Amino acid sequence: MKRFLLLCFLFFSSLLCSNQPQFTFFQPPEGWLMSNPTHLEDGLKIGFVQSQRKIFTPAISLYIEKIPCDEKTYLNAVLKNHRSDITKSIRELGLLQTKSGKSHLLQIDTKSNWGKIRILQSILVKEGYAYIQTATCLREDFLKINQELLKSFQSLCVADDLPSTLENHEELDKKLATLLTSWKKHLQTAKGEKEDLFKANFFQRNQWLPFTEYITHNYAEFGICWQILAIQYVKEQLMRMY
Structure with missing residues (x-):
């Protein structure tokens, strides 16, 4: 385990630095595993999966981006982007209290080769940055893990420093x-x-x-x-x- 952590540290140390000054973290669901860091896209800080043995497994990730507009404008742009995809069905679920403020909770349903997919997205806008937690699972698995996902979303902490x-x-x-x-x-x-x-x-x-x-x-x-x-x-x- 220690060797795995060290390898992960070495990989993340090689990433290009961002301009995001705050220290941000959350608690993934208990027992979930860190996803392969080589699969992370630019802006995606970290991700976790429920299992590494399944072809499609529940997953959760944290994405951070600097935004050039206010919260309302940004959220409207996100909703417009989702609604422009006719394969998606989106619902606004209201506000969710996190450790660093209230986030906007979205539910998105879509389809894939693995079946019907449900996506939960928690978006916290704070001091010019959007902190986006995204959880994905098969719709049939959603009721089994939705409380774990919400708890993980609520654990989001954006601190001034480490x-x-x-x-x-x-x-x-x-x-x-x-x-x-x-x-x-x-x-x-x-x-x-x-x-x-x-x-x-x-x-x-x-x-x-x-x-x-x-x-x-x-x-x-x-x-x-x-x-x-x-x-x-x-x-x-x-x-x-x-």
Whole structure:
């Protein structure tokens, strides 16, 4: 399991950084597995599946995008996009309270080669960004898992930064300060593109890998979603430094 987490961390560390400054995470349904990170599209932060053995399995994901308009305009555009597809049937289910505010809940029914599909989508608009959780399952399975999906949607947390998600974050603060200081010195003394400097054996071996192992060993109780997104978030912070 630890080896799997480390491989995931290494993959996410190679992703291009985004301009999204907040730290965002959620709790997937208990027992669900992280989906293959190589299948993530741009803007899709993380995904989970109920089973890796089924051809079509219930899944949930988190997508974040910067939006150039207000909440109402954005939601109208989303609805218009869904309704333009004649294969879809869409219902607005109202507001859902998450840890970071009220999201808009949509239900979308469609068809695929595997049968009738039901999609639940929770859209939270906050400070110029849209945080979109999407859950997909066969319609026949929906009643079995809909409460799990709603609970996962409600767990969405958009925090000002990573440490603020912890009650006691003094140790993490120190680890981050050490990492940032080392990275800044590395930028000043080495030549090359940031991504290449980040991948350099010296920095990886002495700073980055020990930090990811620290997250793995010390914050397992927060779950793999928090851990993976924490690593990704810190990588993005490093890439913003000059």
